[in-house]
Amino acid sequence: MSADASRLPLWRAALVIARRDFGAILFSKAFLFFLLGPVFFAAISFAAGALGAKAVESAAPPKLAVMLDDAGSSAFVAAHERLKDSISLPGIERVPATGGNAPAALLGDGSRNFGAVLTGTLERPELTGTPERIESWRGEVALLSAQAGSGGAAAMPEVALKPTRSSVANTRSSQTATATGAITLLFLLTMLLAGMVLSNLVEEKANKIIEILAAAIPMDAVFYGKLFAMLAVSFVGIAVWGSIGAVIFALGKSAFGPLPEPAVGWPLFTALFVIYFAMAYLLIGSVFLTIGSMAPTVRDVQTLSMPATILQLAVFFLATYSMSDPGSGPEIFAVLFPVSSPYAMVARAAQSPVLWTHVLALAWQILWVAIFVKTGATLFRRKVMKSGKAGGKRAKRRGLVRR
Incomplete structure (x- = not known):
């Protein structure tokens, strides 16, 4: 053979x-x-990333731009002052409802760090921003609008959400x-x-x-x-x-x-x-x-x-x-x-x-x-x-x- x-x-x-x-x-x-080498490296990277994200989040939390009429904005700000020590609420900033302060312009202004913009009225509030942000702030805005409108006696209004990105994008x-x-x-x-x-x-x-x-x-x-x-x-x-x-x-x-x-x-x-x-x-x-x-x-x-x-x-x-x-x-x-x-x-x-x-x-x-x-x-x-x-x-x- x-x-x-x-x-x-x-x-x-x-x-x-x-x-x-x-x-x-x-x-x-x-x-x-x-086997252990990448585990240690990933653990260190994950910890560093978590600490970095926490530092960024605590250093510059996004704010809610309140752009209602004069009476509505004043009442909304007052309701926020009453409740901010009792529950967790986003920071707010009152913005005049002028032509130059459109929601899209405010959200695109990198110097002001707005997460969403509140427009409309206290009875029919409209929240404009990214889908994740407006969904997370929806309940707080409804509560503050109800408190600002009638001292909490009326039911909370339905908040209309306006996502800024299309579903295809x-x-x-x-x-x-x-x-x-x-x-x-x-x-x-x-x-x-x-x-x-x-x-x-x-x-x-x-x-x-x-x-x-x-x-x-x-x-x-x-x-x-x-x-x-x-x-x-x-x-x-x-x-x-x-x-x-x-x-x-x-x-x-x-x-x-x-x-x-x-x-x-x-x-x-x-x-x-x-x-x-x-x-x-x-x-x-x-x-x-x-x-x-x-x-x-x-x-x-x-x-x-x-x-x-x-x-x-x-x-x-x-x-x-x-x-x-x-x-x-x-x-x-x-x-x-x-x-x-x-x-x-x-x-x-x-x-x-x-x-x-x-x-x-x-x-x-x-x-x-x-x-x-x-x-x-x-x-x-x-x-x-x-x-x-x-x-x-x-x-x-x-x-x-x-x-």
């Missing part, structure tokens, strides 16, 4: 390598510290925010986790283990096995960090507010995000594995880490720039360019409900993973292992010279 015939099939051999690497990494002490803005957040999260996870692939083969090359593996199984299987092992380790890390994040979000849900809805809906968007993370990791990981396999020492791998980071930043900036104009030339290029394709398609999932493009994009990305792995394995076999056609020719030449 020949050596090739006794070898394991490609995918069975890749599974053996994946199991071996996955167990070795998962149960190591280094992986535990790797809100939808587009929220979808863009979701796309930006998804691209940023995908970039951070990929940058944090894909760097481990760079040094994956260095130790085995130094210990001559890779030569034993190359003699037993195809080199393509070694690359596939190591890639999928690192991907599985990445999913373990994401599961740990995601569980901690879910607990934090559940405890402070009221502080975070509602999440902007993506175009395809949250369940499908979450599934697509996980799939595109896997494809982004396999694409960039196959490139990194090839580059790292050519490095003779760990020091050389450290030198290569900076160009690898620049490559990931370039992909992130390309996807972020193209996201703002779907269907444009840069956006189509970002979709077709293999390494940036997962980022661009995540943004599309947040901004467009069309699904058939994702099927084509995933097929395109899988094709390029196979191309990158095949190219990397061939280069490693010929340049490092000195086997294959080029290596065989060099070996023959060396044999002739010796003779």
